[in-house]
Amino acid sequence: xxxxxxxxxxxxxxxxxxxxxxxxxxxxxxxxxxxxxxxxxxxxxxxxxxxxxxxxxxxxxxxxxxxxxxxxxxxxxxxxxxxxxxxxxxxxxxxxxxxxxxxxxxxxxxxxxxxxxxxxxxxxxxxxxxxxxxxxxxxxxxxxxxxxxxxxxxxxxxxxxxxxxxxxxxxxxxxxxxxxxxxxxxxxxxxxxxxxxxxxxxxxxxxxxxxxxxxxxxxxxxxxxxxxxxxxxxxxxxxxxxxxxxxxxxxxxxxxxxxxxxxxxxxxxxxxxxxxxxxxxxxxxxxxxxxxxxxxxxxxxxxxxxxxxxxxxxxxxxxxxxxxxxxxxxxxxxxxxxxxxxxxxxxxxxxxxxxxxxxxxxxxxxxxxxxxxxxxxxxxxxxxxxxxxxxxxxxxxxxxxxxxxxxxxxxxxxxxxxxxxxxxxxxxxxxxxxxxxxxxxxxxxxxxxxxxxxxxxxxx
Ligand SMILES: [Zn+2]
Numbered sequence: 001x002x003x004x005x006x007x008x009x010x011x012x013x014x015x016x017x018x019x020x021x022x023x024x025x026x027x028x029x030x031x032x033x034x035x036x037x038x039x040x041x042x043x044x045x046x047x048x049x050x051x052x053x054x055x056x057x058x059x060x061x062x063x064x065x066x067x068x069x070x071x072x073x074x075x076x077x078x079x080x081x082x083x084x085x086x087x088x089x090x091x092x093x094x095x096x097x098x099x100x101x102x103x104x105x106x107x108x109x110x111x112x113x114x115x116x117x118x119x120x121x122x123x124x125x126x127x128x129x130x131x132x133x134x135x136x137x138x139x140x141x142x143x144x145x146x147x148x149x150x151x152x153x154x155x156x157x158x159x160x161x162x163x164x165x166x167x168x169x170x171x172x173x174x175x176x177x178x179x180x181x182x183x184x185x186x187x188x189x190x191x192x193x194x195x196x197x198x199x200x201x202x203x204x205x206x207x208x209x210x211x212x213x214x215x216x217x218x219x220x221x222x223x224x225x226x227x228x229x230x231x232x233x234x235x236x237x238x239x240x241x242x243x244x245x246x247x248x249x250x251x252x253x254x255x256x257x258x259x260x261x262x263x264x265x266x267x268x269x270x271x272x273x274x275x276x277x278x279x280x281x282x283x284x285x286x287x288x289x290x291x292x293x294x295x296x297x298x299x300x301x302x303x304x305x306x307x308x309x310x311x312x313x314x315x316x317x318x319x320x321x322x323x324x325x326x327x328x329x330x331x332x333x334x335x336x337x338x339x340x341x342x343x344x345x346x347x348x349x350x351x352x353x354x355x356x357x358x359x360x361x362x363x364x365x366x367x368x369x370x371x372x373x374x375x376x377x378x379x380x381x382x383x384x385x386x387x388x389x390x391x392x393x394x395x396x397x398x399x400x401x402x403x404x405x406x407x408x409x410x411x412x413x414x415x416x417x418x419x420x421x422x423x424x425x426x427x428x429x430x431x432x433x434x435x436x437x438x439x440x441x442x443x444x445x446x447x448x449x450x451x452x453x454x455x456x457x458x459x460x
Contacts, residue, residue, distance in 0.1 A: 221240070
């Protein structure tokens with residue numbers, strides 16, 4: 001099938017130009033001015049931007065830790081639909097094994113969740129939650145299976161490894177030029193502070209961020225980057241949330257290290273006063289790292305503007321307020337950590353970044369698509385509108401206005417952290433590998449997503 005998108009403005013991280021785009025089957029085949037229909041179905045997109053499909057490099061679309069009530073509100077089916085409806089055509093989900101299981105088993109389990117079920121394209125970061133000879137032997141196999149990136153944790157007792165294990169994993173990943181991202185928080189200090197507040201009977205959501213102050217993150221970032229320097233590995237920091245952490249990144253870069261930094265919309269548009277809301281409302285915002293001060297928020301925006309921060313993804317991990325967040329009604333430490341967010345990210349960043357003049361639309365494309373594709377071996381298949389690339393195209397109408405609300409969202413949680421926030425600009429239609437899969441925020445063709453096999457250039 002051939003489609004001609006006519007009259008739009010194609011935007012990349014570097015610039016914009018008014019050209020028509022011809023799609024045949026799954027690929028972009030031709031770009032130019034005044035292209036003739038020549039048998040193509042023509043969609044008039046004048047007045048709209050044509051943006052490369054957005055990539056969310058940090059989702060937990062479906063997690064079920066076996067305890068029933070703590071499974072995420074979304075599963076891969078609902079989460080991927082919510083993503084693609086608003087323009088996110090690819091997710092990199094966190095594949096997380098349980099203790100004692102192989103990485104291969106985990107990969108199979110995640111394929112089972114996503115295959116024939118996902119409405120956007122997908123791949124995974126493979127989480128390494130323990131380190132032993134068999135896991136070590138699997139690193140190369142997992143990369144050969146198309147998973148070129150890994151995730152490790154410095155907090156959460158059921159997920160974290162020791163510094164020595166982190167270092168050994170880095171050395172192994174380095175052999176194959178894989179990419180590592182780490183959740184940076186000092187897990188020992190988090191445990192200490194939770195215990196202290198519980199002992200003092202300080203149990204409301206107000207105390208959640210106080211167990212994870214900025215120094216808890218910044219110390220872990222600093223240590224992680226020092227260990228990465230010893231291992232000689234370029235590394236990624238996921239969901240960086242504080243000014244102090246950004247300063248640690250700057251020190252590492254000044255030493256000559258390559259460091260990639262991800263932040264999330266919640267750290268850019270929400271702040272820690274929300275933990276003091278009435279009627280246990282603060283529980284809605286319990287995530288780790290927690291929401292931060294306005295001062296941190298300003299530092300993150302400055303980092304987004306000047307390039308200190310490379311990417312914006314969501315850490316989508318949806319729990320319902322009723323019945324899930326409320327488990328921690330009498331003890332904040334029992335509130336499941338995480339918030340929904342895969343759906344509104346493009347509208348949030350366009351509204352609060354582009355229309356306010358903080359960043360250009362080109363910069364937004366880098367942060368939400370092109371630079372993510374480059375970092376995670378998806379480029380140029382993904383992340384750019386050019387001949388030969390997958391026809392993942394968001395037809396972006398800059399003039400629409402909307403209001404984010406739990407009553408209209410496709411994500412399955414019973415609330416949104418962004419309730420009532422106004423938006424400007426939205427995806428009018430979304431193409432996934434040449435098929436129109438969403439229109440006016442609704443999915444019109446579901447389960448069209450495919451696994452994207454990634455390869456590392458120059459892998460030895
Ligand atoms: Zn996460």
